[in-house]
Amino acid sequence: MRITRVETFAVPPRWLLCRIETDEGVVGWGEPVIEGRAATVRTAVRELSELLLGRDPLRVEDHWQAMTRGGFYRGGPILAAAVAGLDQALWDILGKTLGAPVHVLLGGPVRDRVRAYGWVGGDDPAEITDALTAVVESGLTAVKMNAAGRMNRLGTVGELDRVVRRAELARELLGPERDFALDLHGRSSAANTRRLLPLLAPTAPLFVEEPVLPEHTELLAGLVACSPVPLATGERLYSRAEVLPALRAGIAVLQPDPSHAGGISEVRRIASLAETFDVPIAPHCPLGPVALAASLQLAFATPNFLIQEQSLGIHYHSGAELLDYVVDREVFRLREGHFARPTAPGLGIEVDEAAVRAADDGAPEWRNPLWRHPDGSFAEW
Template structure:
């Protein structure tokens, strides 16, 4: 079974899909994207396709090795994301070829359902109570929110109070039996991150995410040693070797993104590495249906799995939701805050190909905002 054709589709709101077809007509789908750089990843997929077309579609691990290590220059978000989407598509093909869901090919399920959380608030979160109440009514047992909008280089007492006030709203709305997580998005410096985590600790967040930007991970051990709040990060780490320094620095929750960190193959290995440090995984996934489907397959087969992000209703969507591109919504029907395991082959997502092709004709050019401090200098988004 040879790979015959590889196509990419730039689909709103900010996604890139790839379609891999074999010479006997089996089709696999993947989601290779760097948000805000989708066109660049599209070109990377086209370059990698030069190697893949004509190859045996079932030699997934060999292809992963060649795509990630066959070039002298390696790593980084663009290459890792291009490989990730192609890897997802090859696992999808393998599952369809063998008539089994991917989690069966990964050793079989260790759970029957995967806990998921919902996003509330936006990049600069405002009123949260109504949004949280809606998610509780929808059955979710956990939510995540940005802790803050733009932060100055040194947070004021008012900035800290605002973060705490938001956390208090979440805890009040959720009660003691549900969870909330706070995403700091790398917006705080190391000193302010420590102060923020200490301030919200009495409210028992499930975790505080990205208290430091990736370039500051050499400060992570100082941060984790100063708190008993679980620290999470990983959406901007792309390999096992990227994660290793964080794992040895007291990380509690690893958050690889299956569309950035080398796909099913590498996220599975990151999870196994994390397990040796007693670290849970909570995969990052504010993306589309293919990335979520792939993430769920890994979750069903991964012992040290905590919770799964998903993008239904997230603030990055405008006129598009991820169900717009699927024919069967059943795998994404969350019941009591969980996604339930199905027996659908491959990744378990049935893509609406005509809808994807039509969306690609419209395309998109999504870019993240650039924030600036009051003095005109660039701020972390």
């Protein structure tokens, strides 16, 4: 078997899918994307495809090594995302060729269902009550929301109070049997976060995400030492080498993204590394159908898995949903807040190729908002 073609598709709302075709008719799908940089990743996929064309697709690990280490200049989110999508597609082909789901190839299932959480926004506190109520009615047992909108480097008393009120409202509406997580999104400085974390303790969040920016990972140990709540990070860390300092700092939850951090091959190694630190993983995935399918394959084979992010009904998607691009929607049906174990070979989904091709290049050039403080200076989004 040989790889004969590699294609990419930019589809709404902001996703990039890739398709690897073989001379024996077996096709694999991946999702190589960095949100806001899909066109750049698309170019990287095209460049990396030169290493795959004419090759045996079943040599998944060898291809991963060549794609990540074959260039003298390595690393970074663009390359890691491009490798991730191609790696997912190669695992998809391997599973389809052998007639087994990817999680079976990774050692077999370690659980029967995977718990998921939903997003409820949070930038605008006025929207939270309705969103949380809707999530509860949907059957989800956990949610995540932004802790705050734009934040000053050292927040005012009012800013801190609004974050705490969000958390109190979430706990009040969800009760003691459901969970919520807060995402600081790196919007808070280390000093500001240090003030905030003890105030959140009475609401018992599942975790507080990105308490500082990823470039300030060296500050995490100090925050962990003073934090009464679990801290999480990882969506903007792209390799074992990058997550290691965060693990050594004592974070409670690691959040690698199978479409950002080198695909299934690298994220399974990241999960094993995290296991040696007694840290569970909660894969980052506010993305499309192939990214979620890859995440679930990892979740079912990973002992130290905690909970899965997913984008069904996410607050900022418009124009398309991940179910628009799959033939069988049942594979992504949530039951009592959980995904059932997929049994189809490969990634466990059948991509609706006609829908993908029809939507190609229909995605807007999505960019995250650019925020400013009242004095005109840059603010973290």
